[in-house]
Amino acid sequence: MGDDKNTVNGSRRSFVKVVAAITAAMAALLTPIISGLFVILQPLRKKDETSKAVRIAFLETLPADGTPVKFSVLANKTDAWNKFPESPVGAVYLRKTSEKTVEAFNVACPHAGCFVSFVAEKQGYFCPCHNSTFALDGKVDNPQSPSPRGLDSLTVEIRKGREIWIQFQQFQPGVSEKIPVS
């Protein structure tokens, strides 16, 4: 009877040892795999660099009379695994509102995202896709325009007395509110 009890206890101890050994082996095996997965997936969590401030032009490149000028926006673009230096991410219209102040609009039409053009004869912006028109200050100037809001203004910063930097941002098309798209 005593021998049976010892045999049962011995078997239990062996079983516990085997389970502990298997658990330790699994932990040793899985830890580097999980770490590796974390390293591979980690770039997915990085913020896209394109929403940060970008230098667009110098003050002296804009006409003093306030005529808008279109500029491409180049920025370092990052996707899940790659970084693309100086890739086009959009375009803006800049115009001087005084000697040292600048107004910036995203060229993407708030209706469906087509690029608007400045029309000098009308002193305003025109979208060729569905004929939305905008005044020089970006407001919708024709009630027939399908655009639900005016052009999207962007934050401008003048650095070192002449560099024009903007916070480039896309906004959700087709809605009256200006909702940033990250």
Ligand code: FES
């Ligand atoms: S996209 Fe501009 S009016 Fe439709």
